[in-house]
Amino acid sequence: MTKMGAKRTTPRKKINPMSAEKRRELVRERELIAKLLVKQKGKCARCSKPLGWASAKHEITFRSHGGDPTDEDNCILLCLECHMKEHGINYKGG
Numbered sequence: 001m002t003k004m005g006a007k008r009t010t011p012r013k014k015i016n017p018m019s020a021e022k023r024r025e026l027v028r029e030r031e032l033i034a035k036l037l038v039k040q041k042g043k044c045a046r047c048s049k050p051l052g053w054a055s056a057k058h059e060i061t062f063r064s065h066g067g068d069p070t071d072e073d074n075c076i077l078l079c080l081e082c083h084m085k086e087h088g089i090n091y092k093g094g
Contacts, residue, residue, distance in 0.1 A: 028070045033057055036077045045076035046086075054080040 042051055045058075058078045061067030067074050078086060 025070070029057070032070055032072060032075060033077065035072055036075060039072070040077055044079040044082050046078055046082040049079050051077055051079060056080065056083040058083055058086055 036057070037051070040051075043049065044051055044055070055077055057069075058076050059067050059069055060074050060076065063069045069075065084090070
């Protein structure tokens with residue numbers, strides 16, 4: 001730790017730097033989630049339960065299969081239970 005006014009002698013280490021492209025993708029993804037929340041009126045696209053903190057953006061066509069993760073027509077918001085079911089995982093949450 002340096003004293004007030006003292007010059008740092010060692011350069012600061014960058015911890016896990018994020019590329020500019022990755023930052024832009026994260027911003028686009030957050031904007032998409034905000035649009036989907038409005039479009040879906042804050043409800044799960046499958047069961048219509050109100051979406052809380054435990055919700056997920058689901059890609060209809062996965063990016064690994066050529067889907068665009070920032071395309072509004074390729075994404076829906078699901079509650080955690082429906083998202084797990086969508087991926088074939090048995091979920092018994094509260």
